[in-house]
Amino acid sequence: MGLRPEQGAAFAAETPLTRKLERLSALSLDEIAVLDDLQSSPRRVARRRELVAEGRRYDGVLVLLSGVSLRQRVLHDGRRQVLNVALPGDVIGVPGCLYENALYTVVALTDCLVSAVPFVRLFRLFEPHPRLAATIFCSFSREAAIYAEHLIGVGRRSALERVAHFLLEMLTRLQAVGLAGERSFELPLTQELMGDALGLSVQYVNHTLQQLRADGLMSLDGQQVTINDLDALIALADFEKSYLGGRDLGPLRCFNR
Amino acid sequence: MGLRPEQGAAFAAETPLTRKLERLSALSLDEIAVLDDLQSSPRRVARRRELVAEGRRYDGVLVLLSGVSLRQRVLHDGRRQVLNVALPGDVIGVPGCLYENALYTVVALTDCLVSAVPFVRLFRLFEPHPRLAATIFCSFSREAAIYAEHLIGVGRRSALERVAHFLLEMLTRLQAVGLAGERSFELPLTQELMGDALGLSVQYVNHTLQQLRADGLMSLDGQQVTINDLDALIALADFEKSYLGGRDLGPLRCFNR
DNA sequence: CGTCGCTTTGATCATGATCAAGGGATGTGG
């Protein structure tokens, strides 16, 4: 569902991945065709199933076409850390699948549509499409920036700031793939999972959300989050969205000459 | 100092970077020559100077040849999060420099020797040396794994586990570039910086180190750390070193056929 | 010899965890 709704459109960025990469640097029709080809023959994965299993070996990555999935690690005593939330357009398996044995588990939070891209196909882009390859590999490297930002949050932000930051990140990322409104979106995680992502207990996440609501910064109706005072929330969270996007991928400038 | 000590050696992995990449997959003499060339004309940077300034624009990355540097972010109110410790052989500027404006600051902890590698030169490797380019870009992507591991630590490990994990990571990484003994190394950070890396206060880091010493797991003499009971420390920290290395870079297998 | 940077110590405090339990929803099988 939702896969290429406007099949007839002349040069629309059709898949979420194309859409995302387009935000980094303009793509040629040729490159878009290559990307589309990479995402052909998608596979359906049901809720709660594992997309990537820790310890297994993989020969490629997955592109998430629709749905939401979670990268996580469970420690021996059951404590869990959610490393990242993958939204449509995200690539699953970086960096976990770059190792002999996958480092993390990725589970489908909702039913997902994914397309497998073997490493061979990625590396074969080097020669005919160096610019596209560079764009893709830079976006892989940027993965690290999202983790770094989470690290800053978990390491040095208070619970309130963390939750606020998380909400802003979700809003921004969902907007980037057209899944959120101006100031509202549907929260894809339970409060327990938010806790596991933010290094907090369920109860404290709940408490914190109530605090944000009491302060009039946001409101919650079921899973529907509405940000009431965007500026105040941004100030509270010290949110700097540049790490999520940025118009022209800096390093790619050198292809323009 | 320490740069290419054995100039005459026939096929020694001479620079720390070559050494590191060699651990991922065997390099041809040709590829080693290219790497050496990338690292020619190093620049000296004094202690405390910034190698990368947050907000500035960069057109390449730096390879750290010798010395230690810190990637960090300072929040508006002065709280600091140390994101990573860069050791010889590490590439500085991923992912921070992949943005229009650098996301993080990198400061030299000791005097450093670095070599600048413009993005153009990296991308020019695609065509003549696809295998090498793949190795380099995969190692960039793996950067994310180190952050993810830190995230797990800061999010879900106790202070004791965190400090233990940090010590083990330093030991392993320093060994990889020949800067540590079997079970001892020189700690390149002050306790305050360790705190900023681990999301702890200075005093508590101190307290925790004393606890580890009292339990006979390690001993400390000035900056010299000695691990007394490696197995116990590994068990305590739930340390899984595969994220730091791993013999054959999984995705590169496809070049072998 | 004084100062600066770092470690150490101790006392007090607060953020956020844990434990325990109740309360809707939604779903499911009898």
Add this chain to the structure above:
DNA sequence: CCACATCCCTTGATCATGATCAAAGCGACG
């Protein structure tokens, strides 16, 4: 259609991990 189960949110009480504040010791270095 109802009993029951499950999943998730919510509330309150208590507890502990680790922060903060304050200050002293201790080299090294100019």
